[in-house]
Amino acid sequence: MKYAIKLSTVALAVASAITSPITIAEEKEAGLEVIEVTARKTVESLQQVPVAVTSISADELNEKGIEVLTEIQQFSPNTTLQRSRGTNSTITAFIRGVGQQDPLWGYEPGVGIYIDDVYMARPQGAVLDLLDIERVEVLRGPQGTLYGKNTIGGAIKYVTKEMSGDAELNLQGTIGSYNQRDVKLTGQYPVIADKLYVGFGYANLQRDGYGEFLQSDLSGQDKENYNKDVVSARLSVEYHPTDALSLKLKWDKTEDKSNSKGGYRLLPSILTDAPVPDSVYDSYTSLPTWNKVEVEGVSFTANWDVNDTTSLKYVFSDRESYSPTNIDFDNTALRIFDVPAIYDDEQTTHEIQLNNSGDNYTFVSGLYFYDGDSCGQFEAILEVLGQGAFGAPGLTREVSGCNNSTSKAAYAQLSYDFTEKWSLTAGARYTKDEKTAKVNNGLIFDTVYPESGWIDGYIRPDGDLVPTVLDDKEDWSKFTPRIGVEYQANDDVMFFASFSQGFKSGTFNPRASTAEPAVKPEDVNSYEIGVKSQWLEDKLRANVTLFSLDHKNRQYISVLPGDTAADLNQRLGNIGTSDANGIEAEFTYLATENLMLSASFGYIDTDFKEVIDTDPATGESFDKSDRFTISNTPEYTFNLGANYTIESSVGDFIVNANYYYRDDYVLFEEDSLLTQDGYGIANLSLNWYSIEGDWSAGLHIKNLADEEYMVGGYQFVAPLDDGGYAPGLGGDNTLIAYYGDPRTVSLTIGYQF
Template sequence: MNKTIKSAAKFHPLAAAVMLACGAGLAHADAGLEEVTVTAQKREQSLQEVPVAVTAFNEDSLIENGVADLSDIQKLTPNTTLQVSRGTNSTLTAYIRGIGQQDPLWGFEPGVGIYVDDIYVARPQGAVMDVFDVERIEVLRGPQGTLYGKNTIGGAVKYVTKRLTGDTEFRIRGAIGSYNQRDIVLSGQTGLTDTAAIGFAVASYQRDGYGENLLTGADNYNKDILSGRVSLELNPTDTLWIRVAADSTKDDSNARFGFLMEDAPTGSETSPGSVYDHESNMPSDNSVETSGVSLTAEWQLSENLTVKSITASRSGETETNIDFDSISRPDFDVPAYYEDDQFTQEFQLSWSGEKSNLVSGIYYYEGTAKGSFDAVLGMYGITQNVSGSVDTESIAVYATMSWL
């Protein structure tokens, strides 16, 4: 959350400590109080009016805090853990207030819901999204079952992308750092007609590893990610807004092995500057591919009544190698494969009055999650194969009403 305080206000250490503990950020600016707008309850509200524990970050706040991907949010949000899962680069392990999911096995829904433009991302593979072309990220702590369903008993993380303005613009943002880091983000948009605009964003994140496989010489903890998004937005009338969007992410970074060497510099477990070497007998091959398409339409029937439809399809495929002890013996080696696809349809109806508000809707989900992995116990001469496929179909109706 990014707040602006009056320049004439006096600094009080206790007040600053309370604000920081609540996830607030201090910024010295001109006189005035910036209003933070969120959609934690599926309608636009001032953050101060939302009866939910929410921490929100706009684009400027994310850049100022050096947030590169979704896992960096945990450094700024209380009671929240967002980390890359063991052995992988793009699979998310998310916990809020101690509730979440450690292993991304098919048939188990995460306790923390991930949403991209109100589209539920059912599987954690590929959910460590790099931050670009973003308007706001919201972290909702605590159960969100009424509006977000049974899979948010810990909380929810909402990734909101920017709406197009129709102006012709092009932006380049890049970063160069240690270990041959080379990041570049290209984005732009232009108006096609008075009522239509198209936009795009492409991001490439490259970095050498800060560790290596002492047997093969392969980099450890490197980064090789390419992401892209394109959207077409239409405003046929003043009361109708339509967006067609597609996105794709490909992560070819090496599988994450290794442990901190005794003579390495001290530091956090995954921070550059530490040396993570290993002698794994497993190959470093790792591939994560995710993609999705969506159609969103919002129709304002009257000054108080709005109807919204969100149709989306997503799919993902992961091939990875996990070496639990990162040594040359096949004590517990796990070559794993995951594949998933999902289709969702949601209809929302929002009504706002002078002293009351209503948010209601119907939600449909259909998906398949499948995969397989070999648990190799070489010292015992045993290889245990585990595989499965789970089909899920669900429908839900929700409504919440509030009085001022």
């Protein structure tokens, strides 16, 4: 039964190197499916790689009805992948308590996002809709040796489908809750047999909002909140001039015109008479509701098999994104704290990779170059405060600037089998970073918008009129090693231990109000021990890892007191040290030919050991670690799943169900006022495949119990001893939450020509 033996819940690979030289083809065909991954930049069996990795195949994604990258968090322990606050396309990614909460330009991520080995430097547009995909890989723990900086938590790899060489055309349509209506078209065509192929993909994804903007004065504007309006396209050309040489050119573009997300007010406004909405998906706004995220990229890959043991690979990429966005922090009909913004990013990368393998070793090496510009502008509009406190038409804090960076790196990793049972993996990477930053920051007693056509108001004709407060340059260099030892007890059981190191790049404060220095890179040292195993004639896969990590020089924004409530003074510094200890385990059991059971579990104990800040009034240092908690990191997560195949005269039916639970977690590190209680999500799918294999259908019910859970927010209030709150920036009670998807039902029908 080909559907019964598809791996429905992927096993976790916890660290494990190639031991005895067993190839994928030589693994047992009976029992569980062999899963291929590229975690070490070569194709290997999941059970052989020395990285903690979860791989979810295209078949499983379809059977579960997974549509966007953020849904992958359910199947990877100690992983958080969620939509960010004001948009549908910006990602918040944390693995093992390490990530990036603030998506502002210039900040560096802690979890790297990759499309076919091409790094996406910014979180805008990183909530990828799954189109023409082969699999998604989640690599947990620092990946500093092979993947470089900004992967101190881990890496997410989006792997698109390889060309098969055959003519294919796939059409898929979906209808569902909230007037969901999606169309996906993918295919390929051999222009010259065995030589030249062209592939393409197109998706038009539409959905009404889960809620709406409630006020009636939004004439002519779309009042849908949490809606979806995404168009995505891909084009690829693959040429094989010889059997040893392949050339691939890929282009992709995504345009997200979904409305800006309005947050849910958890406290009533003290400046307006609008009540707290009845639905967590309803909101108010004084900004236009439109929003836009445009992401476009091109890549070129040349792969040359020099001989049977050596290959040479070159990867070029150029990506850019542009995002004018409207973020209403206070979510009222007044301009209390509005932040229209523009994000404008561009990056170019080059990578040359040399791989060599023999009877008892595998060697991977390469050179890497990155050149990126991360620019933006935002206006913090406090119009009501300006009128009340100063009698001016309004009040706006204007901030703009760029972080321009280059990064050069060389890396190498060797996996060597000393005996049939013992092996060693050792690698290192040297990185040289250089960053130039310019920040303009000024206050004007008027209402200012960065782009015409938003709302009538004064528009500065030249951004340089805003005072330049920071114009500086800095460079850093880092050496990040990895070493691991593996013991192959028998063909099915392997024990391992490893140490790895990674770093998150240094940077400048994009909100700087003075000429403050750059912060140093963050460092993570990670230790892992565990076992990978298969039992019961390869019907049971059980992988367990224990990990411990030290996170040093954590970069953090401190909010400084000002003379008035209009001040938006923030200082970036290396003030934090934390650690984390935990366990990750995944089990997959082929109970019968038709029934697959799965379970995964993650536990993590995190703690800030030290947070040193300086009192700006006295200059004295003090430790405030008792006020800090690792954000977006529940103590434990687990997932239980089942997959059952039913044969019939009209085709095969596959029933797929899973239950995912997340323990409670905070949304902010310092004095968080937003804590999400533990919650569980149940999902159920019924899939049908025709006997001929051309027709398919899937009915998917997600969040069956309609759980409400927070994924982001803003807090600009101060708690009082009596349980109340004092107003914060803007003069209002701004405590806002954003929520994950409610219960949805969808029906997908596909046809393969």
